Amino acid sequence: MPNETVKLAQVYKSFGELEVLKGIDLTVNSGETVVMLGSSGSGKSTLLRCINFMETPTAGHIYLHGDRVGAEKSGKIYYRESELCKLRSKIGMVFQHFNLFPHMTVLQNVMEGQITVLKRGKSESIQKAQAQLERVGLLDKADEYPSRLSGGQKQRVAIARALAMDPEVMLFDEVTSALDPELVGEVLKTMRQLAEDGMTMVIVTHELGFAYHVANRVLFLDDGVILEQGVPHDILKHPKTQRMREFLEGHSLFKLPE
Amino acid sequence: MNTDWLAAAKARCASMQHNWDFATIIQNWPVLMVGLKGTVWIFLVTVVIGLSTGLIVGICRYAKNRWIRWPATALVEIFRNTPVLVQIIWFYYAFPILTGIDVNPFLAAVLGISLNTMAFSAEIYRAGIQSIEPGQWEAGKAIGMTYSQTMRRIILPVALRRILPALTNRGIEVFKMSTLASVVAYVETLSKAKLIADLNYNPIEAYTAVAILFFVVLYPIVQLTYVLERTLRKSDA
Numbered sequence A: 001m002p003n004e005t006v007k008l009a010q011v012y013k014s015f016g017e018l019e020v021l022k023g024i025d026l027t028v029n030s031g032e033t034v035v036m037l038g039s040s041g042s043g044k045s046t047l048l049r050c051i052n053f054m055e056t057p058t059a060g061h062i063y064l065h066g067d068r069v070g071a072e073k074s075g076k077i078y079y080r081e082s083e084l085c086k087l088r089s090k091i092g093m094v095f096q097h098f099n100l101f102p103h104m105t106v107l108q109n110v111m112e113g114q115i116t117v118l119k120r121g122k123s124e125s126i127q128k129a130q131a132q133l134e135r136v137g138l139l140d141k142a143d144e145y146p147s148r149l150s151g152g153q154k155q156r157v158a159i160a161r162a163l164a165m166d167p168e169v170m171l172f173d174e175v176t177s178a179l180d181p182e183l184v185g186e187v188l189k190t191m192r193q194l195a196e197d198g199m200t201m202v203i204v205t206h207e208l209g210f211a212y213h214v215a216n217r218v219l220f221l222d223d224g225v226i227l228e229q230g231v232p233h234d235i236l237k238h239p240k241t242q243r244m245r246e247f248l249e250g251h252s253l254f255k256l257p258e
Numbered sequence B: 001m002n003t004d005w006l007a008a009a010k011a012r013c014a015s016m017q018h019n020w021d022f023a024t025i026i027q028n029w030p031v032l033m034v035g036l037k038g039t040v041w042i043f044l045v046t047v048v049i050g051l052s053t054g055l056i057v058g059i060c061r062y063a064k065n066r067w068i069r070w071p072a073t074a075l076v077e078i079f080r081n082t083p084v085l086v087q088i089i090w091f092y093y094a095f096p097i098l099t100g101i102d103v104n105p106f107l108a109a110v111l112g113i114s115l116n117t118m119a120f121s122a123e124i125y126r127a128g129i130q131s132i133e134p135g136q137w138e139a140g141k142a143i144g145m146t147y148s149q150t151m152r153r154i155i156l157p158v159a160l161r162r163i164l165p166a167l168t169n170r171g172i173e174v175f176k177m178s179t180l181a182s183v184v185a186y187v188e189t190l191s192k193a194k195l196i197a198d199l200n201y202n203p204i205e206a207y208t209a210v211a212i213l214f215f216v217v218l219y220p221i222v223q224l225t226y227v228l229e230r231t232l233r234k235s236d237a
Ligand SMILES: Nc1ncnc2c1ncn2[C@@H]1O[C@H](COP(=O)(O)OP(=O)(O)O)[C@@H](O)[C@H]1O
Pocket: A015, A018, A020, A038, A039, A040, A041, A042, A043, A044, A045, A046, A047
């Protein structure tokens, strides 16, 4: 049986009256690359943000390596802040707008979590930071400030910053959407390399070509439920539902390979 | 008719021609310096207390928990909307009667000026913290930082850079506010100048000397902070 890294069981999330996630069941196995598709407002970001508790689910359970997050008392689930911080330190997240720390150099950005959260020593942190910067091809920018980098470089630093925490799983939320078209490729290439290295990843993207070539599994989220899922070839070429067909037609400008 | 009035005014001005005489001021220079020492001392005490308590209150003003936020808001509004002069006098005359706790001139002035500085700087800190993009909080949170770690390591360092000019202005304000301590006879520059003026009948020179003294002390310091701001701005955008 494959090693379940992340499991969501009947996860619901509402913002006030608005129910955004309506019973999500999802298992991500170790080393798997899952790509999540869906139109704007379908709840993709919310689902991703529930996995590392940037948002707290209204109901349902989330497991990391089989351990359930939170403690249940008389039917209600309680989360301690310290438990959630620990959990988040094991789950890497990369954002659409990079969110690098502007007052720190690239190297310091990648060291920060190691030192403040993991309490690693300085020399070890530097070593690990340099290794991850090397991995995303930006070791030569280690001493630059983020403001001096291009969007694509910023995003690769953000990826290195997450990787330096030795995460069990990486979450990507439309990480190429804010980039100039000519910079998208370098970031996708980095992510593809991670997938080949066996990193467990959940990726929200509109890059259908990337989904087709890199994903092990593609999910289609629609109105807070997983409407379809399957291997890229099946789901992208032969969608079963009308909703997904419409969605894919809307993306015809990202041509799928024949 | 109009010109008559103007002529009269001019004549009056001429009769009030003042012969500047700074000799007595120079004679009393050591007395003024004792006053300046008092000014610098109360400035240092109030600026440190005011800006550090202001930081705490400013962070509390930003808190999600209303039981933290409301008292902080109350403090800010009370001390922002009452005159410092009245506060100093109140702490000196009213507070001891109401509480039985003795308050000397120094303490009364420190309380009044510090609390006012706290209130105004708290708003500066809060605005600085609020100016930081929410994505910075998210990034800190996502790598497992606690609220206070994110605040200390990510939010405040950038916020402080942004509000440095506003805090500098506050500092200058505090330095000048120190003269209000003279109202309860705390020994500082203005009270010493008044003493000199009373003894030598030269209030014009005495108070002019105070103004010049403040300018001479503050101007170079302000220039220095400009340099500091420029250096800080280079490191980030
Ligand atoms: N913090 C929030 N407060 C209130 N509503 C939110 C919040 N976050 C997201 N939503 C709403 O939830 C819905 C799904 O949002 P999101 O998960 O961002 O969708 P997607 O990423 O698929 O575009 C949207 O209608 C959005 O307005």
